[in-house]
Amino acid sequence: MEREGILVVISGFAGAGKGTIVKGLMEKYEDYALSVSMTTRAPRPGETEGISYFFVDKEKFEQTIAEGGLIEYANYCGNYYGTPKAYVEAQLRAGKDVILEIEIQGAMQIKRMYPTALLLFITPPDADTLRRRLVGRGTETMEVINKRMARAVNEAEGIEEYDYIIVNDTIERAIADTRAVIGAAHARPFRNGRLIQGLREELRLMSIQHRND
Numbered sequence: 001m002e003r004e005g006i007l008v009v010i011s012g013f014a015g016a017g018k019g020t021i022v023k024g025l026m027e028k029y030e031d032y033a034l035s036v037s038m039t040t041r042a043p044r045p046g047e048t049e050g051i052s053y054f055f056v057d058k059e060k061f062e063q064t065i066a067e068g069g070l071i072e073y074a075n076y077c078g079n080y081y082g083t084p085k086a087y088v089e090a091q092l093r094a095g096k097d098v099i100l101e102i103e104i105q106g107a108m109q110i111k112r113m114y115p116t117a118l119l120l121f122i123t124p125p126d127a128d129t130l131r132r133r134l135v136g137r138g139t140e141t142m143e144v145i146n147k148r149m150a151r152a153v154n155e156a157e158g159i160e161e162y163d164y165i166i167v168n169d170t171i172e173r174a175i176a177d178t179r180a181v182i183g184a185a186h187a188r189p190f191r192n193g194r195l196i197q198g199l200r201e202e203l204r205l206m207s208i209q210h211r212n213d
């Protein structure tokens with residue numbers, strides 16, 4: 001049976017393991033399309049243009065906003081980040097679940113624009129684990145880490161806006177939980193209108209056919 005794609009937003013504190021969960025989902029399953037964001041942040045070692053992000057300058061980013069080319073965007077710790085529209089809409093039309101790994105301001109824009117989007121918030125089991133993961137990653141300076149930890153205080157205020165929380169204690173478990181939640185979202189009646197209408201029609205016909213049994 002053909003099914004509609006779900007727009008899946010994955011947010012969470014920096015260092016919560018969103019990237020690892022998304023990577024695991026993409027490697028294990030073929031059902032998902034991952035949106036590649038545009039950003040004005042400089043590439044980190046090992047990041048690839050067009051795979052990690054589309055790396056652009058501020059002028060290009062602002063031009064894309066003006067052209068209506070982004071479905072959401074935000075300024076995060078001094079850089080722009082945004083989701084290109086064309087890819088997301090094409091994949092949803094093709095029935096794929098599209099994953100956006102974005103921060104909370106962008107997630108709230110998506111919630112307003114696409115009320116049926118599924119919003120997941122990834123969190124570590126506690127704040128200590130978060131700081132240890134950020135420091136252990138070794139990709140940011142202490143100044144950036146402290147900025148991101150301070151930001152987490154504000155982000156934590158918005159958790160109730162999300163549909164589900166995924167606690168990233170062990171990565172395998174977090175991937176399985178995320179998969180299960182997306183699977184459950186597909187089972188909501190409002191996403192299965194055609195199935196429901198078909199069933200009702202069949203039941204009506206059957207009751208007419210067997211009226212005189």
Ligand code: 5GP
Binds near residue numbers: 103
């Ligand atoms: P990072 O610099 O660590 O790659 O990303 C910083 C934050 O920006 C992360 O929370 C990440 O999820 C978020 N982010 C990445 N792409 C987008 C996007 O397209 N839109 C928004 N709103 N946030 C994004």
